[in-house]
Amino acid sequence: MRRIRSFVRTPAGRVGLAGVVALGCVSGLVLLAGGRPLGLDGWVAGWVPRFFGARTVTQLGSGSVLYPVLAIVAILRRGSGASWRDSVRPLVVLAVAQMLEAVTFVTLVRPGPDGGTISFSSGHAMTAALGWGLVAWSLGRARWWPAVVVVAGAVGVSRVGLGLHWATDVVAGWAIAAIALAAVAAWPAGEEAPSVPASDSGPGRWLGSRWTWVLPAVALAVPVVPLLLVPGPDRMKDLLVYYGAGGTAGTGSDVYEFRTVFDMPFTYPPFAAMLSEPLSRVPLGLLQVLWVLASLAALVGVARIGMRPVVDRLGLPLTLALLLVSAPVRSHLRFGQVGLFLVLLVSADLLRRHRRPGLGLGLAIAVKLTPAVFVPWLLVTRQWRTFVVTATTAVGATLAGLLLLWPSAGEYLWRALWDSDRFGANDVVGNQSVRGMLLRTGLPDSWVSLSWVGSAVVLTVIGTWGARRLEADGNRLGAVGVLAALSVAVSPISWVHHLVFLVLPLAAVVAAGRYWLAVGWGVLLTASLPSIGAAGLRSGSAHPVFWHLVVDAQGLTAVAAVLVLPWLLGALRTERPELSSEADSVRV
Numbered sequence: 001m002r003r004i005r006s007f008v009r010t011p012a013g014r015v016g017l018a019g020v021v022a023l024g025c026v027s028g029l030v031l032l033a034g035g036r037p038l039g040l041d042g043w044v045a046g047w048v049p050r051f052f053g054a055r056t057v058t059q060l061g062s063g064s065v066l067y068p069v070l071a072i073v074a075i076l077r078r079g080s081g082a083s084w085r086d087s088v089r090p091l092v093v094l095a096v097a098q099m100l101e102a103v104t105f106v107t108l109v110r111p112g113p114d115g116g117t118i119s120f121s122s123g124h125a126m127t128a129a130l131g132w133g134l135v136a137w138s139l140g141r142a143r144w145w146p147a148v149v150v151v152a153g154a155v156g157v158s159r160v161g162l163g164l165h166w167a168t169d170v171v172a173g174w175a176i177a178a179i180a181l182a183a184v185a186a187w188p189a190g191e192e193a194p195s196v197p198a199s200d201s202g203p204g205r206w207l208g209s210r211w212t213w214v215l216p217a218v219a220l221a222v223p224v225v226p227l228l229l230v231p232g233p234d235r236m237k238d239l240l241v242y243y244g245a246g247g248t249a250g251t252g253s254d255v256y257e258f259r260t261v262f263d264m265p266f267t268y269p270p271f272a273a274m275l276s277e278p279l280s281r282v283p284l285g286l287l288q289v290l291w292v293l294a295s296l297a298a299l300v301g302v303a304r305i306g307m308r309p310v311v312d313r314l315g316l317p318l319t320l321a322l323l324l325v326s327a328p329v330r331s332h333l334r335f336g337q338v339g340l341f342l343v344l345l346v347s348a349d350l351l352r353r354h355r356r357p358g359l360g361l362g363l364a365i366a367v368k369l370t371p372a373v374f375v376p377w378l379l380v381t382r383q384w385r386t387f388v389v390t391a392t393t394a395v396g397a398t399l400a401g402l403l404l405l406w407p408s409a410g411e412y413l414w415r416a417l418w419d420s421d422r423f424g425a426n427d428v429v430g431n432q433s434v435r436g437m438l439l440r441t442g443l444p445d446s447w448v449s450l451s452w453v454g455s456a457v458v459l460t461v462i463g464t465w466g467a468r469r470l471e472a473d474g475n476r477l478g479a480v481g482v483l484a485a486l487s488v489a490v491s492p493i494s495w496v497h498h499l500v501f502l503v504l505p506l507a508a509v510v511a512a513g514r515y516w517l518a519v520g521w522g523v524l525l526t527a528s529l530p531s532i533g534a535a536g537l538r539s540g541s542a543h544p545v546f547w548h549l550v551v552d553a554q555g556l557t558a559v560a561a562v563l564v565l566p567w568l569l570g571a572l573r574t575e576r577p578e579l580s581s582e583a584d585s586v587r588v
Helices: 002-008 011-032 039-047 054-061 063-079 084-105 123-139 142-161 167-186 210-219 221-228 237-250 270-281 284-305 308-314 316-325 327-335 339-350 359-367 370-380 384-404 406-416 434-439 445-472 476-490 496-511 515-526 529-539 544-575 577-584
Strands: 109-111 117-119
Touching (some): 011 167, 039 167, 054 123, 054 142, 063 084, 084 123, 084 167, 123 167, 142 167, 210 221, 210 316, 221 316, 221 327, 237 270, 237 284, 237 327, 270 359, 270 384, 270 406, 284 316, 284 327, 284 339, 308 316, 308 496, 316 327, 316 515, 327 496, 327 515, 339 370, 339 476, 359 370, 359 384, 370 445, 384 406, 434 445, 434 544, 445 544, 496 515, 496 544, 515 544, 529 544
Antiparallel strands (some): 109 117
């Protein structure tokens, strides 16, 4: 905090603070107006002329102009003795800022000055102020800053004069640029990304205070308030499936013929329907409250067991707060899903020492088939006892479900088990599995099926072998994390709430000391990227390939974890052996 206060007193800090205030005020006013132009927007639009050369001036805020300029500056800096990292940093900063600006505000669509629709914030105004500011900063030319202000102002005026943006869009773009330039100034050239020393493994004094429990209490409002705004009979749609299927199972009817009022079928194995039967005896409103409370209890268990390295550094309250605002946990609570319970079963079984290893994994497989990706790893690592318990539990529970729900057995074995179309459209943006990504390419179904099966086999071999290597190195958390990511990648369907399994590889990254990588991954899992990417595709505000990458970004991180995490954690163990004891100690 002292360092932040000191920076705010500097000129760059004051510019950044002004940017934060301006962006907050402008975006808040636009949101309150429902995206409609403010009175100031109309007044400025009528006052600013469409001056001669405006289309030429506006190009000074385009990437096609600034990236070549910054590339030349990078070559000049490298030639003068600067490191490659410092030389290319402005290029990276501009690219990241453009991506964040586009992704953050693409869903805030508003009427344009000349008709049609535009997205809030002017990318050209932001790019002009930031790009030319980075040129001045890179070359150390303080006397160029007035020229930067003039160019950025001219580009902003041109956007309004051409009828492409409102004045508030331009101000928001300038504010984002001010924040980015302040962040660059706060990170001195040549300084490495900060890291937490291995010896300093506990949360700081403030993070260890009881007052930090305010954080998860406030964060809880993020998923719960929208839930309360939904009418009771329409709330937690997946829980309605369990509720109705349990009632159908209790009557002896076929649970796979059941449909909710939203035409949603039951898609789990019979054992899950058997567990759902008692739920149907509880009043729906009470069941919804109990499900939220049980999910929060499971979240605490997942944090304490599966995310122990994160808790050791941030404390349990802040860890829970971050989990509550993440997209997978928000989606879990929104739909009344079972993902958190499955993650808790798997992590409690494989990351803790107990008398019946394999019991929790077997139950998880009997409820949902995706955790079965852990079984080949048990075989190649010769964990015979755990394998036997897992297989016996999974097979026994499944047989019990088939026998007790005999009217549903044939339907499940011969049709429901193989019919992925029962889940609805598989190509929607919420499906973050490899198969979902392939379906969205528009390839023929036969090619998609062949590509998915081939990629699933390859990823399973690579992931299982990588997890075997990590287990041999004593990194149980890393091994479990790779396989958790594999379950997301190779499943036929991985909705956003299935991504709760990615908290396990994320914790392995933290245990390895890769804090900035963990922060970046956490940010990607917090934003509603599939919805943002879909809105971007509809708006046409950037190349479709970019928006498809945004849609698939969260699922692609699971694929990357399978491919890269074994190598990353193995290499880090060799380079920094002092971190190995922390990764090994996760299994307690």
